[in-house]
Amino acid sequence: MGVLRLAHVDVRTPDLELSTAYYTEVLGLHVSERTDDAVYLKCWDEEDHHSLRLRSDTRIGMDKFSFRVEREDDLADLEIRLANAGCDVRRVSKGEEVGQGESIQFEIPSGQTMELVWDLEKVGNVLGKLNPSPVPPPDLPGIAPPRMDHLLINAEEVGESYAFFKHVLGFRMTEQVLDGNGHQLGVWMERSHSPHDVAIVNGPNGALHHFAFWLDDWDHVRKSADILAYNGVQIDQGPTRHGVTRGNTIYFFDPLGTRNEVFTGGYSPDPDFPQITWTEDQFGRGLFYYENVVAQRFLRFHT
Amino acid sequence: MGVLRLAHVDVRTPDLELSTAYYTEVLGLHVSERTDDAVYLKCWDEEDHHSLRLRSDTRIGMDKFSFRVEREDDLADLEIRLANAGCDVRRVSKGEEVGQGESIQFEIPSGQTMELVWDLEKVGNVLGKLNPSPVPPPDLPGIAPPRMDHLLINAEEVGESYAFFKHVLGFRMTEQVLDGNGHQLGVWMERSHSPHDVAIVNGPNGALHHFAFWLDDWDHVRKSADILAYNGVQIDQGPTRHGVTRGNTIYFFDPLGTRNEVFTGGYSPDPDFPQITWTEDQFGRGLFYYENVVAQRFLRFHT
Amino acid sequence: MGVLRLAHVDVRTPDLELSTAYYTEVLGLHVSERTDDAVYLKCWDEEDHHSLRLRSDTRIGMDKFSFRVEREDDLADLEIRLANAGCDVRRVSKGEEVGQGESIQFEIPSGQTMELVWDLEKVGNVLGKLNPSPVPPPDLPGIAPPRMDHLLINAEEVGESYAFFKHVLGFRMTEQVLDGNGHQLGVWMERSHSPHDVAIVNGPNGALHHFAFWLDDWDHVRKSADILAYNGVQIDQGPTRHGVTRGNTIYFFDPLGTRNEVFTGGYSPDPDFPQITWTEDQFGRGLFYYENVVAQRFLRFHT
Amino acid sequence: MGVLRLAHVDVRTPDLELSTAYYTEVLGLHVSERTDDAVYLKCWDEEDHHSLRLRSDTRIGMDKFSFRVEREDDLADLEIRLANAGCDVRRVSKGEEVGQGESIQFEIPSGQTMELVWDLEKVGNVLGKLNPSPVPPPDLPGIAPPRMDHLLINAEEVGESYAFFKHVLGFRMTEQVLDGNGHQLGVWMERSHSPHDVAIVNGPNGALHHFAFWLDDWDHVRKSADILAYNGVQIDQGPTRHGVTRGNTIYFFDPLGTRNEVFTGGYSPDPDFPQITWTEDQFGRGLFYYENVVAQRFLRFHT
Structure with a gap:
């Protein structure tokens, strides 16, 4: 419900x-x-x-x-x-x-x-429902992610936004980043038993940071990077791994500058999942585990 | 709920x-x-x-x-x-x-x-909740799956069991195999928005067919096969892919003969997911997509 | 030379x-x-x-x-x-x-x-030689192996054939299987610093057992299995791992019954590589490490 | 020879x-x-x-x-x-x-x-030569690469060094980067039928840029990145893909500042392999295909 x-x-x-x-x-x-x-x-x-x-x-x-x-x-x-x-x-x-x-x-x-x-028009997936192939047709063009996964938006007051998503909409926080005063710099929230369906990170009100497509695994991540580079798409970050959510990821920009992500991995939280907290000094590692730096273009660019 | x-x-x-x-x-x-x-x-x-x-x-x-x-x-x-x-x-x-x-x-x-x-004692995972590493310690022994995933039990009357799981317990069917008369030979059911939490396949009442551990991806499947073979564990089937659930899998036996599985992949069904039906003539492909045969040891051995 | x-x-x-x-x-x-x-x-x-x-x-x-x-x-x-x-x-x-x-x-x-x-007509690969993409075009159809890798032929007298390849043609043995009397049941030989360019296994004179295409990695192996199954191709064995050569592999048949393999992995032997010997009782594990059985269709069918 | x-x-x-x-x-x-x-x-x-x-x-x-x-x-x-x-x-x-x-x-x-x-003391690998496991013991600590692969050194006059390696030592060039005047900025050379055993890139005479360990595949690359990050090792670049050599790679520093690489992939050149040429304007893409920039720390830091 x-x-x-x-x-x-x-x-x-x-x-x-x-x-x-x-x-x-x-x-x-x-x-x-x-x-x-x-x-x-x-x-x-x-x-x-x-x-x-x-x-x-x-x-x-x-x-x-x-x-x-x-x-x-x-x-x-x-x-x-x-x-x-x-x-x-x-x-x-x-x-x-x-x-x-x-x-x-x-x-x-x-x-x-x-x-x-609630009422979304059902047009069906590419496989059908009678003796379906477990894999999509091998000749699908491009990255071909199976589905949209999540989005990240910005908020000047992350704590206020989190309270709204929690109390009014029933979202459950899985992870948060706190500054030295205990204020939330970012929160990751879910309803679908995944690490996040929506995240909110400090930034200008009204902004979209990125939306993300689900990939099957780390190999699909490399295939995606190969396809992006082959097509001359600007990669923002990755292939790398998040500390927050644990997922493997690539960030990149569509031709007009909207940030996309491909994402895989994570965990399967219960509704009473004990929340994970990151301190601000570990935020770089939390964002990008391999790079271990707070990437400025990543934090400052949104649409 | x-x-x-x-x-x-x-x-x-x-x-x-x-x-x-x-x-x-x-x-x-x-x-x-x-x-x-x-x-x-x-x-x-x-x-x-x-x-x-x-x-x-x-x-x-x-x-x-x-x-x-x-x-x-x-x-x-x-x-x-x-x-x-x-x-x-x-x-x-x-x-x-x-x-x-x-x-x-x-x-x-x-x-x-x-x-x-409902009340399970919480002992916490290996990573903790404060600035946790997104990966487990590299020196964990063995296959080290992150979690238990599902089990498969047998029933003489699959349709009767399915009715119980559906109407009394609220399970949702994702896939089924029907014989030529439209009787259910197997059903896969979920509550956790995964392809299956429990499956029931035709066989003797009271029997356990296998329980399964979740793996991260296809490479974890190979690592598992390498570890199993290195330790002389008898592999029943795989590495292969299921038609039903789409997952990649290995079946194998613990030293006393209880069947284990390691499993990854699948899809993310909504509660009103349109159910998938397999006809009996495609059951071999549904069980093991690569082998395309109804594996007799797999179907006839349970504990 | x-x-x-x-x-x-x-x-x-x-x-x-x-x-x-x-x-x-x-x-x-x-x-x-x-x-x-x-x-x-x-x-x-x-x-x-x-x-x-x-x-x-x-x-x-x-x-x-x-x-x-x-x-x-x-x-x-x-x-x-x-x-x-x-x-x-x-x-x-x-x-x-x-x-x-x-x-x-x-x-x-x-x-x-x-x-x-020596003189093979050079037509060039798909990438060219000036600022080439490091990956092939993403829309290549089918399995798209980068190259042919090796072949396996049969011989009634493996030892005699090995002597010919060694002394006359200069091939170097990397691995062999010996029966209880010390006679060779199979030999793997190389010239290209790979585990094998040609192998000879006991069987009828004149027969071809299979030829093999190189794949990049284990994920390309799964993609190959998916493509084969999607196209209804009969898979003979695998995805699995060889004990001999260490490679990951799938065997399958072309529409007329000629056996193909896709193969990846192995090692990089020096010309004075110390040879590996398998005893006959471990031949099953040597052929297919995960299955650990001497697969009869694999050994008895050739063209 | x-x-x-x-x-x-x-x-x-x-x-x-x-x-x-x-x-x-x-x-x-x-x-x-x-x-x-x-x-x-x-x-x-x-x-x-x-x-x-x-x-x-x-x-x-x-x-x-x-x-x-x-x-x-x-x-x-x-x-x-x-x-x-x-x-x-x-x-x-x-x-x-x-x-x-x-x-x-x-x-x-x-x-x-x-x-x-020529005369290297043979101590044998970890697997032995009689019915060896095709995989190393699962509990090897760390990244556990199977072997050293290549090194990259610097030279003020790349062309002069290349001439020496080619004419005196018999190395074969696989790839080169040319500036606008046709002078070599970098050359990749092999003797072992791999994309490179040694590379020379413009930089101070006497310097070592990095040495590299071979990995099995892209998953071993991720496992390496996870192990490096888990141990707090500073990653210089990657996981990414080279344009030159096509390989997947991570660069990182040992605790005293010597650059290491883990590397996998590439191709299998014949001795008369037609050489690949990169123009200077494509050097960024040649170094790091996904990032498509000439990474300054990568080019300027050596030991």
Whole structure:
């Protein structure tokens, strides 16, 4: 009951064709629908209509991010909780958004727009449900991640945002970074029994730091790096390993400057998982275990 | 709410010392407690007291398997559901079982004893919670899987057992194998958003087919095969890939003949995941994708 | 000086189109030339014209196998050595064979035809020589091994064949299997500082057991198994590990029944490498380290 | 005939105990002998007495590097060639150096001392030669590379050094980097049919840039990175991929500042391999394919 997992991330691009070419040919996503000003994309193992929306706009940035709730009734329950918390909640009717039914939208304390939805149009994965191959077709182009995994947003007041995600939306913290005064510099939170579905790190309100695609393993990480370099994509960091979440990772930029990640690994936390704390002096190691430095471009660049 | 995940598997061994030596030195589990007639073992990333209990007995076989519920109250709710379904439920008080508090035990339709528990003694994983290394100490002995993953039991009437797990315990089926008449030969079910926490395949009532440890990736699978062969352990099947669940796997036998598995991979199903169906003529490919045969030793041997 | 490495294997097929489709689409070789009755194929990293020739014929089997010598003069030197050893050596002029210049051909003691050649037509690999990408294009179809690696032939008298390869051709033995009487059941020999360029195992004279393609690593082994299974190719054994040579491997059959292998790993022997000996009772473990059995189909089936 | 492969690298350390602890516990080498002022170390798969000598001295740096020749007679032949080239060759008698017999030593044009030797004391690898396990004992400590692979030295005049290695010692160039005037900034050369046994890159005469250990694959690269980070070792670059040689790599520093590398991958060049050329504008991509920048610390720091 309650929030289930990340459903989709909706971002803007000043060059819809270039972005679409990149996300289909380099990332290897499938276009499930095109409208006048937007392209809807999905990964090969996703059942839903899309996990990424690209919308044509003069500026890059995030329109909103959307989480799926577990049961249809959860939307009404969460609407009440949000209203009680002083949120201005907008109910979006079926038909207003492509590829999904009714949803609710609201602004979180750090200024980003968040959406909750249960009714996602099911288009099915690439394998089908009768005697399916356990592997996708060998000739899928690009990185071909099986699914979207998580996103990281910025907040000027991480602690305030965490309180909102915890108390109103029921997110559970797995890890946090504390400064010398015990203030949160970053929090990692989950609903899907993974190390994180969303993370919040200190930075400007409203900003998107990155969204991440799941990979199967460390070899898929290398294949991804090879494909990125082959295509001349700018790699921001990695292949490396996170201290926080334990995952192996590469950060890189799409052609318009939106940061992407490919990610694998981690652990499987119970809802009462004992939280992990990082002290500020170990933040470099927590971010990038091999490099052991606080990478400035990584921390300072967002969209 | 409800059943959360597999907690521990309790098996018998006629040679407790030999079994303990195998599970600590070859599998690489840690002994968390010894009693007069039993040894309690855990994997390095598990927070709980144990995930495997070995009990000295003249015959191999399974005493019971235990699932954790998400909330303390779930035990009482499930006790009522079980009683309504005609189950004879035994409430086990705190202190009766090592490493855990109150639980309920009952016999499932295929004759195995199942337990539900919420209060597991937390002993912590090997890494700690303050600036933890994202990798375990490099010198852990043996295979060193991070955690127990699932088990497979046998049932003469798979469909009847599935109905019990679905309607009484709230398990969700991810995959099934149907014979030509539409009867279930095997079902794979989950509560933890993984391809399976427990599977039931046609075979003698009361039998344990195997329990499985999670591995990180395909390279951990090879390392496991190397360690098993180096130690002269009999490998039953693999390294190979399942059609069902998509996972990479090795099956092998502990020194007394209990089948173990190491497993990695799979997918991340939503609670309303559209179920996958295998037809009987594709069962060989579903079991072992590379071999594409119905392996007789695999299907006919259980404990 | 002397023999350098395996150059190409020439086999027959009753269905040239089917075999070509398999070797291009599943194995992922490139067709470098077609003639009336033959197709010439190469791997993506090979510089030479071809490493596999398929010739249309009513029966499968091997026409010949060809090794490259290090220097042009080596051909004349080896021709003399072969003549002195009583071999009937045929000199093949430039223009007689596609994709290569002058060569010498002769029958080895176990009846197969062997060729030595220096002048191979250079067509270049897929990457080029100016600022080349270190990885092949990501969209190469099929398994896409970088190169042919070795072959295994059968001989009724392994010891006699070994003596010929050692004394006449200068091959160096890396490993051998001895029966209880000290007779060789199998020998592995190299010229290229790898565990083996050619192996001879007890079996019918004239037979080809398999030829093998090099893979980069264990992940390429799994990708190969996935591609083979996806395409319905019959896997003979593996993914597994050899005791002999240490390599990771899969054996499988092309559509007409010729056995292929993909292979990776091993060691880097000096010319005075101290030879490894396997006793017959450990032959199962030597062949397949994980399975630890002498696989009968593997030993008894050849073409 | 001629030079066969890298035999050993002899470096200085101001803290012999600390260096020995690092090379045994983190790198996982075995100590084969200790003398008053030196420690001799070998990798688990090496047959020879040692591949690394650490000598106590007030300053770090390289004493010499040593290549093995293929045949005993090669020493005398090469001595003549070196003398004809104007080298001052010193013959070192059996007994003068630990773990080896007669050798010749000389200064190469860029000022480093090089040694050629045939008679290396054979102490055998860890596996033995009778029914050996194909994998090393699972509990080897540290990274445990199977063998030393290559070294990189600096030279003010790369072209001059290359001419010496080519014409006097018979090395074959596989790759080179040219500046806009066609002058060599770096050359990679081999004798062992690998992408490089020694490389020379522009820098101060006499300097050692790094020596490298061979790893089995990309997973061994990650395991190495995990072990290095776990032990607090400073990583210089990687895990990443080279454009030049195609290999996957990590660079890191031993406790006294000598740069180490772990390396895997590459190709298998014939003696007449068509050489690869990189233009200066692509040097960043040639060094580190994923980062695509000329890393200044990497280029400017040597010992």
